Amino acid sequence: AQKITQTQPGMFVQEKEAVTLDCTYDTSDPSYGLFWYKQPSSGEMIFLIYQGSYDQQNATEGRYSLNFQKARKSANLVISASQLGDSAMYFCAMREGLNAGGTSYGKLTFGQGTILTVHP
């Protein structure tokens, strides 16, 4: 079964508008972390934002925020005031599990990605 699902292959948004990129996940582990990465056309992977399963508040980083709905197992990325430079592929990823020492297993599982195009 797919652990991370991004159902929107492509999204379009007008410059300066807000956009939401969907991500749902599947895990039975109570301890997990959710990540979003941006991949511009140049190819590099850029870390954007993190949400922990025990975090009480939704994560925010500048124009990025994460709409975390734990019961629905969704972790949608919201980009406010879109800019032309936001046009890129966006990946949602999840890390499960803590070992006995309290550190994570470290492995990420990625979704298929969503291509965002920002129109002027």
Place this chain on the structure above:
Amino acid sequence: DADVTQTPRNRITKTGKRIMLECSQTKGHDRMYWYRQDPGLGLRLIYYSFDVKDINKGEISDGYSVSRQAQAKFSLSLESAIPNQTALYFCATSDPTGWRETQYFGPGTRLLVL
């Protein structure tokens, strides 16, 4: 200078050839990873290493091998390249800091196997 570097950045090779992709990092991280990216499939983990003496297979390790020469260096080898190994390959690093542990990626290597 970039914290995580990959060489080469682009490579074209022929079926059956052996090829090595190299990754170096100056972040001082213990953990290193190799992923491949295929269109529509996201990134998939090939191998990972939590320290120099700890190397583990990921979900798609068949046809690949790795070597962790030092804390800062992690190489991926394709022993006998085949066309379906054409992909974008990423190296990543992280430091075990609990749940906020974040992976930082290199620029990627585009590999074409003819």
